[in-house]
Amino acid sequence: MTMLRLAVPNKGVLTEAAQTILKEAGYRARKDSKELVVVDPENACELFFLRPRDIAVYVGEGTLDAGITGLDMLFDSGAPAEEVMPLGFGVSTFRFAAKAGVFSSVRDLDGMRVATSYAGLLGKHLAEVGVEARVIKLDGAVETAIRLGVADAVADVVETGTTLRNVGLDVFGDPIAHSQAVLIKRAGAEETSGLRQLVRRLQGVIVARDYVMIDYDIRAERIDEAIALTPGMEGPTVSPLHREGWVAVRAMVPRKGHQQVMDQLGEIGAKAVLATAIFACRL
Numbered sequence: 001m002t003m004l005r006l007a008v009p010n011k012g013v014l015t016e017a018a019q020t021i022l023k024e025a026g027y028r029a030r031k032d033s034k035e036l037v038v039v040d041p042e043n044a045c046e047l048f049f050l051r052p053r054d055i056a057v058y059v060g061e062g063t064l065d066a067g068i069t070g071l072d073m074l075f076d077s078g079a080p081a082e083e084v085m086p087l088g089f090g091v092s093t094f095r096f097a098a099k100a101g102v103f104s105s106v107r108d109l110d111g112m113r114v115a116t117s118y119a120g121l122l123g124k125h126l127a128e129v130g131v132e133a134r135v136i137k138l139d140g141a142v143e144t145a146i147r148l149g150v151a152d153a154v155a156d157v158v159e160t161g162t163t164l165r166n167v168g169l170d171v172f173g174d175p176i177a178h179s180q181a182v183l184i185k186r187a188g189a190e191e192t193s194g195l196r197q198l199v200r201r202l203q204g205v206i207v208a209r210d211y212v213m214i215d216y217d218i219r220a221e222r223i224d225e226a227i228a229l230t231p232g233m234e235g236p237t238v239s240p241l242h243r244e245g246w247v248a249v250r251a252m253v254p255r256k257g258h259q260q261v262m263d264q265l266g267e268i269g270a271k272a273v274l275a276t277a278i279f280a281c282r283l
């Protein structure tokens, strides 16, 4: 198998979650935050630790096969790279904000100055909606640009909204984009066997995170009601119990709401109801 060359964020909010998901998928982790390249011969993979903003550029140039970055950064870069799969972390929206009550929609921004560290993404959006505003490109902490008189509005990543609240700004208008961490590859490039293996393993980790395994014992005559509550994937495993008239059932259940399912199983007479975490899974 040829080496898979993979770009991983070395700084910022995606770093830890990217490291964790790769580790759970069986790839080698870096020993300290100063390590820039990790060779993982068992998995025929080389991990390159780069700034999330640069990752789409490397992947778009074809010097690296794949990478983990934010969807907003992929669009912002304009690099010829595309999403392979979403990864479920780094979830955020990209929004306009200003002092409360000053603007109510993007249309109000004609002739105004808008500060952002995502000039590509903002520029494309303004062009799409036909609004002529001046884009002030900053490296970060753009929320402060209004107070310092550099901009009338900002366009930035919003997750909890705490950063905006702290500087007394409010979001306005529709979200410009929704983002999360994604695995990317060069646009149109064929998926190598190494990349397909990575995708299968990451999907396995994501499913494992979203489900729990439920086991319980139940009287055989209530099995139809039980199966309706825990249908599993292909169907639950039903095995005989060493007790006349009883069966043991095992099924994957979505983690969200599994406590309610356990309550309902109790109501139809299930005993010894167990929920256990799943580490990895191939559907």
Ligand SMILES: Nc1ncnc2c1ncn2[C@@H]1O[C@H](COP(=O)(O)OP(=O)(O)OP(=O)(O)O)[C@@H](O)[C@H]1O
Pocket (backbone or CB within 6 Å): 011, 012, 013, 014, 052, 053, 069, 070, 071, 072, 073, 090, 091, 092, 140, 157, 158, 159, 160, 179, 180
């Ligand atoms: N508070 C947040 N919650 C969720 N996702 C976020 C948050 N801040 C940024 N992101 C997402 O994480 C990705 C990387 O952003 P990050 O802020 O880590 O990079 P950066 O701004 O270049 O680095 P730094 O902030 O270290 O200068 C982006 O795609 C962005 O959407």
Ligand SMILES: O=P(O)(O)OC[C@H]1O[C@H](OP(=O)(O)OP(=O)(O)O)[C@H](O)[C@@H]1O
Pocket (backbone or CB within 6 Å): 012, 013, 139, 140, 141, 142, 143, 156, 157, 158, 159, 160, 161, 162, 163, 164
């Ligand atoms: O809505 P919140 O939960 O407050 O999160 C959003 C903030 O998080 C990011 O900041 P980061 O720490 O990456 O700093 P930066 O602006 O310098 O990139 C982003 O740029 C926002 O400022």
Ligand SMILES: [Mg+2]
Pocket (backbone or CB within 6 Å): 012, 140
């Ligand atoms: Mg940031």
